[in-house]
Amino acid sequence: xxxxxxxxxxGLVAAHLAAQSPTVDAQEKDQDSLVEEANSLxxxxxxxxxxxxxxxxxxxxxxxxxxxxxxxxxxxxQSNWMTNHWRLLDATDVRRAWGTRKQCETALSDLLSDKKDxxxxxxxxxxxxxxxxxxxxxxxxxxxxQTADCGTVLRFSYASTRNTIGDHAAAxxxxxxxxxxxxxxxxxxxSMGNIVVRHLLADLKEEGDxxxxxxxxxxxxxxxxxxxxxxxxxxxxxxxxxxxxxGKTGLQLGPNWEQLVxxxxxxxxxxxxxxxxxxxxxxxxxxxxxxxxFVVQVEETQLEGHEAFTIVPVLHSTLMKNPKVQQLxxxxxxxx
Numbered sequence: 254x255x256x257x258x259x260x261x262x263x264g265l266v267a268a269h270l271a272a273q274s275p276t277v278d279a280q281e282k283d284q285d286s287l288v289e290e291a292n293s294l295x296x297x298x299x300x301x302x303x304x305x306x307x308x309x310x311x312x313x314x315x316x317x318x319x320x321x322x323x324x325x326x327x328x329x330x331q332s333n334w335m336t337n338h339w340r341l342l343d344a345t346d347v348r349r350a351w352g353t354r355k356q357c358e359t360a361l362s363d364l365l366s367d368k369k370d371x372x373x374x375x376x377x378x379x380x381x382x383x384x385x386x387x388x389x390x391x392x393x394x395x396x397x398x399q400t401a402d403c404g405t406v407l408r409f410s411y412a413s414t415r416n417t418i419g420d421h422a423a424a425x426x427x428x429x430x431x432x433x434x435x436x437x438x439x440x441x442x443x444s445m446g447n448i449v450v451r452h453l454l455a456d457l458k459e460e461g462d463x464x465x466x467x468x469x470x471x472x473x474x475x476x477x478x479x480x481x482x483x484x485x486x487x488x489x490x491x492x493x494x495x496x497x498x499x500g501k502t503g504l505q506l507g508p509n510w511e512q513l514v515x516x517x518x519x520x521x522x523x524x525x526x527x528x529x530x531x532x533x534x535x536x537x538x539x540x541x542x543x544x545x546x547f548v549v550q551v552e553e554t555q556l557e558g559h560e561a562f563t564i565v566p567v568l569h570s571t572l573m574k575n576p577k578v579q580q581l582x583x584x585x586x587x588x589x
Contacts, residue, residue: 304356314346315410373433376404383444414500422452439471447478455518472589473524480556482510525561528554
């Protein structure tokens with residue numbers, strides 16, 4: 254296969270994975286404002302408890318620059334991988350405070366002062382997007398689960414192409430630790446989001462689980478998970494373009510898989526796998542050959558211990574939006 258075709262396929266894969274993400278111009282506009290704010294923040298002393306002056310404005314809720322560290326009462330606290338500053342968003346993704354983490358936590362405490370007596374939910378379903386996607390890609394899944402009354406649904410946002418899978422797992426752990434201590438937690442993850450969860454499970458086993466998160470896990474549905482690594486990442490890595498686009502995490506799924514796999518655990522609670530296979534539609538990725546969803550091979554999704562394994566003729570980037578797949582997710586969650 255010639256080099257030009259390889260680059261073309263990289264573009265196709267990136268386009269599929271980035272479907273319905275905010276535009277580059279929109280991201281750059283958001284990022285420019287963040288850099289300006291960070292420069293202003295650097296003038297503040299670290300001991301200040303009051304957050305800098307804030308003008309509430311609508312954000313994209315986190316794309317490739319932001320990672321969630323806290324979800325509560327519809328609010329989220331996020332960090333920016335580039336500027337290392339923090340912000341507090343409300344349920345409509347409007348920024349309510351920014352600055353240091355402590356300043357955002359203080360602002361959140363003030364906002365929640367009249368909600369301390371409200372009852373907390375006992376069942377949560379955490380949604381995780383995949384590589385080069387954003388939490389927005391899981392919005393239709395969220396609506397389906399809410400309509401089906403599957404519990405409180407949280408869309409975990411993380412800067413998927415920045416840092417490492419271990420870093421994202423650590424942020425996810427912070428989010429889960431802050432949930433009610435007796436709440437049951439289930440997961441629905443797309444693509445690399447499944448690897449983030451598996452890394453977290455291994456971390457809890459290895460480093461300790463003081464909050465009993467492992468015992469509180471209910472079930473999990475894996476959508477197109479690269480459970481055996483990703484051949485497409487291994488085969489495109491040598492072009493160097495893939496590494497620039499997909500970052501450290503993309504390389505971890507490809508040429509660096511052997512260093513990563515030892516840090517992943519198999520869920521010890523019920524889990525289902527839904528894999529896409531476009532061969533029925535005569536759609537094939539020439540890099541992968543037969544039986545794939547154009548990005549992940551069916552055999553790569555396999556993981557021992559699964560309770561259910563379903564193959565659907567759906568493209569990788571649209572698995573979470575497909576009505577049949579969404580119903581399969583609801584049925585599995587409801588059955589557990």
